[in-house]
Amino acid sequence: GDSVTQMEGPVTLSEEAFLTINCTYTATGYPSLFWYVQYPGEGLQLLLKATKADDKGSNKGFEATYRKETTSFHLEKGSVQVSDSAVYFCALLPYSGNTGKLIFGQGTTLQVKP
Amino acid sequence: KAGVTQTPRYLIKTRGQQVTLSCSPISGHRSVSWYQQTPGQGLQFLFEYFSETQRNKGNFPGRFSGRQFSNSRSEMNVSTLELGDSALYLCASSSSTSGKETQYFGPGTRLLVL
Numbered sequence: 001g002d003s004v005t006q007m008e009g010p011v012t013l014s015e016e017a018f019l020t021i022n023c024t025y026t027a028t029g030y031p032s033l034f035w036y037v038q039y040p041g042e043g044l045q046l047l048l049k050a051t052k053a054d055d056k057g058s059n060k061g062f063e064a065t066y067r068k069e070t071t072s073f074h075l076e077k078g079s080v081q082v083s084d085s086a087v088y089f090c091a092l093l094p095y096s097g098n099t100g101k102l103i104f105g106q107g108t109t110l111q112v113k114p
Numbered sequence: 115k116a117g118v119t120q121t122p123r124y125l126i127k128t129r130g131q132q133v134t135l136s137c138s139p140i141s142g143h144r145s146v147s148w149y150q151q152t153p154g155q156g157l158q159f160l161f162e163y164f165s166e167t168q169r170n171k172g173n174f175p176g177r178f179s180g181r182q183f184s185n186s187r188s189e190m191n192v193s194t195l196e197l198g199d200s201a202l203y204l205c206a207s208s209s210s211t212s213g214k215e216t217q218y219f220g221p222g223t224r225l226l227v228l
Contacts, residue, residue, distance in 0.1 A: 032214065043118075043204055044219040089157065093214060099170050100147040100162030100208070102217060107156065 002027040006090050006105035013112050019077040021088055021108045023064075026071065029095030033066055033073040034102070036089045044089065080112045115141055118207050118220035126226045132193040135223045139186050139207030146188040147217060148180060151202040163188050164211070200227045
Protein backbone atom coordinates (compact mmCIF):
# COMPACT_ATOMS: atom_id res chain seq x y z
CA GLY A 1 0.00 0.00 0.00
CA ASP A 2 0.88 3.66 -0.15
CA SER A 3 3.32 4.89 2.47
CA VAL A 4 5.54 7.82 3.46
CA THR A 5 8.94 7.64 5.12
CA GLN A 6 10.59 10.62 6.79
CA MET A 7 14.03 10.98 8.27
CA GLU A 8 14.07 10.35 11.96
CA GLY A 9 14.48 13.22 14.33
CA PRO A 10 14.99 15.16 16.33
CA VAL A 11 16.90 17.54 14.13
CA THR A 12 18.74 20.20 16.09
CA LEU A 13 20.10 23.25 14.27
CA SER A 14 21.48 26.63 15.14
CA GLU A 15 19.60 29.70 13.99
CA GLU A 16 20.32 30.62 10.34
CA ALA A 17 21.46 27.09 9.47
CA PHE A 18 20.27 25.27 6.35
CA LEU A 19 17.50 22.75 6.84
CA THR A 20 16.74 19.57 4.94
CA ILE A 21 14.15 17.03 6.05
CA ASN A 22 14.05 13.99 3.81
CA CYS A 23 10.77 12.45 2.70
CA THR A 24 10.26 9.54 0.33
CA TYR A 25 7.05 7.87 -0.66
CA THR A 26 5.61 4.71 -2.15
CA ALA A 27 2.44 5.11 -4.17
CA THR A 28 0.82 4.14 -7.42
CA GLY A 29 0.17 6.77 -10.02
CA TYR A 30 0.62 10.43 -9.17
CA PRO A 31 -0.33 11.26 -5.61
CA SER A 32 -0.47 14.81 -4.30
CA LEU A 33 2.25 15.59 -1.77
CA PHE A 34 2.11 17.87 1.25
CA TRP A 35 4.15 19.18 4.13
CA TYR A 36 2.28 20.03 7.32
CA VAL A 37 3.70 21.61 10.47
CA GLN A 38 2.50 21.12 14.02
CA TYR A 39 3.40 23.51 16.80
CA PRO A 40 3.10 22.37 20.42
CA GLY A 41 -0.49 21.96 21.52
CA GLU A 42 -1.91 22.76 18.09
CA GLY A 43 -3.35 21.03 15.05
CA LEU A 44 -1.65 20.68 11.69
CA GLN A 45 -1.01 23.67 9.47
CA LEU A 46 -0.49 23.26 5.76
CA LEU A 47 3.01 24.42 4.90
CA LEU A 48 3.19 23.65 1.18
CA LYS A 49 2.00 21.23 -1.45
CA ALA A 50 2.71 19.87 -4.93
CA THR A 51 0.28 18.01 -7.11
CA LYS A 52 2.36 16.79 -10.04
CA ALA A 53 5.89 15.78 -10.92
CA ASP A 54 8.51 18.57 -10.91
CA ASP A 55 6.13 20.96 -9.14
CA LYS A 56 7.83 23.05 -6.47
CA GLY A 57 5.81 24.04 -3.44
CA SER A 58 6.99 27.01 -1.41
CA ASN A 59 5.84 29.03 1.58
CA LYS A 60 7.49 31.12 4.30
CA GLY A 61 10.97 30.33 2.95
CA PHE A 62 10.35 26.57 2.87
CA GLU A 63 10.51 24.69 -0.43
CA ALA A 64 9.99 21.14 -1.64
CA THR A 65 10.09 19.67 -5.15
CA TYR A 66 8.01 16.69 -6.28
CA ARG A 67 10.56 14.24 -7.71
CA LYS A 68 8.81 11.36 -9.41
CA GLU A 69 12.04 9.64 -10.48
CA THR A 70 13.30 9.40 -6.89
CA THR A 71 9.83 9.33 -5.26
CA SER A 72 10.91 12.12 -2.94
CA PHE A 73 9.60 15.41 -1.58
CA HIS A 74 12.38 16.77 0.62
CA LEU A 75 11.72 19.91 2.64
CA GLU A 76 14.35 22.65 2.62
CA LYS A 77 14.86 26.09 4.10
CA GLY A 78 17.88 28.25 3.63
CA SER A 79 17.98 29.90 7.04
CA VAL A 80 15.95 28.57 9.96
CA GLN A 81 14.68 30.63 12.86
CA VAL A 82 13.88 29.68 16.44
CA SER A 83 10.22 30.12 15.56
CA ASP A 84 10.51 27.23 13.06
CA SER A 85 10.86 24.78 15.94
CA ALA A 86 7.99 22.34 15.47
CA VAL A 87 7.12 18.87 14.19
CA TYR A 88 7.02 18.51 10.40
CA PHE A 89 4.91 15.90 8.63
CA CYS A 90 5.21 14.77 5.05
CA ALA A 91 1.96 13.37 3.63
CA LEU A 92 0.46 12.07 0.44
CA LEU A 93 -3.06 11.95 -0.93
CA PRO A 94 -3.44 8.88 -3.13
CA TYR A 95 -4.07 9.26 -6.83
CA SER A 96 -7.03 6.94 -7.03
CA GLY A 97 -9.49 5.54 -4.55
CA ASN A 98 -9.11 6.25 -0.85
CA THR A 99 -10.88 9.58 -0.98
CA GLY A 100 -10.06 12.04 1.78
CA LYS A 101 -7.33 9.84 3.24
CA LEU A 102 -4.01 11.52 3.86
CA ILE A 103 -1.15 9.13 4.54
CA PHE A 104 1.44 10.63 6.86
CA GLY A 105 5.06 10.02 7.65
CA GLN A 106 6.02 9.62 11.28
CA GLY A 107 6.97 13.27 11.70
CA THR A 108 10.32 14.96 12.25
CA THR A 109 10.91 17.19 15.24
CA LEU A 110 12.97 20.29 14.50
CA GLN A 111 14.60 22.24 17.29
CA VAL A 112 16.33 25.50 16.42
CA LYS A 113 18.65 26.99 19.01
CA PRO A 114 19.51 30.70 19.16
CA LYS B 115 -12.94 32.77 6.39
CA ALA B 116 -13.03 31.10 9.75
CA GLY B 117 -10.96 27.96 10.02
CA VAL B 118 -11.95 24.48 11.09
CA THR B 119 -13.24 24.44 14.64
CA GLN B 120 -13.41 21.49 17.00
CA THR B 121 -15.17 21.14 20.30
CA PRO B 122 -14.42 20.43 23.00
CA ARG B 123 -10.68 21.04 23.02
CA TYR B 124 -10.04 18.77 26.00
CA LEU B 125 -11.90 15.82 27.48
CA ILE B 126 -11.30 13.44 30.33
CA LYS B 127 -13.32 10.23 30.40
CA THR B 128 -13.13 6.90 32.16
CA ARG B 129 -12.94 3.46 30.63
CA GLY B 130 -16.25 2.16 29.36
CA GLN B 131 -17.78 5.57 28.80
CA GLN B 132 -18.59 6.99 25.41
CA VAL B 133 -17.63 10.33 23.92
CA THR B 134 -18.79 12.57 21.07
CA LEU B 135 -16.50 15.06 19.36
CA SER B 136 -17.65 17.80 17.04
CA CYS B 137 -16.09 19.41 13.99
CA SER B 138 -17.26 22.44 12.02
CA PRO B 139 -15.58 22.71 8.61
CA ILE B 140 -14.54 25.81 6.75
CA SER B 141 -17.57 27.47 5.21
CA GLY B 142 -18.34 25.90 1.85
CA HIS B 143 -16.32 22.76 2.50
CA ARG B 144 -18.31 19.57 2.18
CA SER B 145 -15.69 16.94 2.95
CA VAL B 146 -14.63 16.19 6.51
CA SER B 147 -11.94 13.68 7.45
CA TRP B 148 -11.04 12.49 10.94
CA TYR B 149 -7.64 11.37 12.21
CA GLN B 150 -6.26 9.96 15.43
CA GLN B 151 -2.81 11.08 16.55
CA THR B 152 -0.86 9.13 19.18
CA PRO B 153 2.86 9.06 20.02
CA GLY B 154 3.07 5.37 19.16
CA GLN B 155 1.03 5.13 15.98
CA GLY B 156 1.35 8.63 14.62
CA LEU B 157 -1.45 10.05 12.48
CA GLN B 158 -4.01 7.51 11.38
CA PHE B 159 -7.07 8.03 9.21
CA LEU B 160 -10.41 7.22 10.79
CA PHE B 161 -13.02 8.11 8.16
CA GLU B 162 -14.17 10.69 5.66
CA TYR B 163 -17.62 12.11 5.10
CA PHE B 164 -18.99 13.96 2.11
CA SER B 165 -22.56 15.19 1.75
CA GLU B 166 -23.68 13.25 4.82
CA THR B 167 -22.27 9.96 3.48
CA GLN B 168 -19.27 8.07 4.73
CA ARG B 169 -17.08 7.82 1.69
CA ASN B 170 -14.01 6.15 3.15
CA LYS B 171 -13.05 4.37 6.33
CA GLY B 172 -9.78 3.45 8.00
CA ASN B 173 -8.88 0.36 10.01
CA PHE B 174 -10.49 1.13 13.33
CA PRO B 175 -12.94 -1.01 15.30
CA GLY B 176 -16.66 -0.42 15.10
CA ARG B 177 -16.55 1.46 18.41
CA PHE B 178 -15.45 4.43 16.31
CA SER B 179 -18.27 5.94 14.31
CA GLY B 180 -19.16 9.24 12.77
CA ARG B 181 -21.77 11.19 10.95
CA GLN B 182 -22.19 14.36 8.99
CA PHE B 183 -25.08 16.76 9.01
CA SER B 184 -26.65 18.69 6.16
CA ASN B 185 -24.64 21.81 7.11
CA SER B 186 -21.43 19.70 6.73
CA ARG B 187 -20.70 19.71 10.45
CA SER B 188 -19.46 16.33 11.57
CA GLU B 189 -19.35 14.37 14.78
CA MET B 190 -17.41 11.31 15.73
CA ASN B 191 -18.36 8.98 18.53
CA VAL B 192 -16.28 6.49 20.44
CA SER B 193 -18.16 3.99 22.54
CA THR B 194 -16.86 1.79 25.34
CA LEU B 195 -13.68 3.81 25.74
CA GLU B 196 -10.39 2.04 26.29
CA LEU B 197 -7.17 3.44 27.73
CA GLY B 198 -5.61 3.19 24.28
CA ASP B 199 -8.16 5.63 22.88
CA SER B 200 -6.31 8.47 24.61
CA ALA B 201 -5.15 10.62 21.73
CA LEU B 202 -5.45 13.88 19.87
CA TYR B 203 -8.37 13.67 17.46
CA LEU B 204 -8.05 15.93 14.46
CA CYS B 205 -10.58 16.76 11.83
CA ALA B 206 -9.84 18.29 8.48
CA SER B 207 -12.06 19.79 5.84
CA SER B 208 -11.72 20.25 2.12
CA SER B 209 -13.82 21.57 -0.69
CA SER B 210 -13.28 18.42 -2.66
CA THR B 211 -15.99 16.51 -4.42
CA SER B 212 -13.31 14.05 -5.52
CA GLY B 213 -11.61 13.64 -2.14
CA LYS B 214 -8.37 14.79 -3.73
CA GLU B 215 -8.06 18.37 -2.58
CA THR B 216 -6.04 20.01 0.16
CA GLN B 217 -7.20 19.33 3.70
CA TYR B 218 -7.22 22.03 6.35
CA PHE B 219 -7.02 20.93 9.95
CA GLY B 220 -8.64 22.06 13.13
CA PRO B 221 -6.85 22.44 16.48
CA GLY B 222 -7.91 18.99 17.64
CA THR B 223 -9.64 17.52 20.64
CA ARG B 224 -7.35 15.96 23.21
CA LEU B 225 -9.01 12.96 24.84
CA LEU B 226 -7.64 11.37 27.98
CA VAL B 227 -9.16 8.06 29.09
CA LEU B 228 -8.54 7.08 32.71
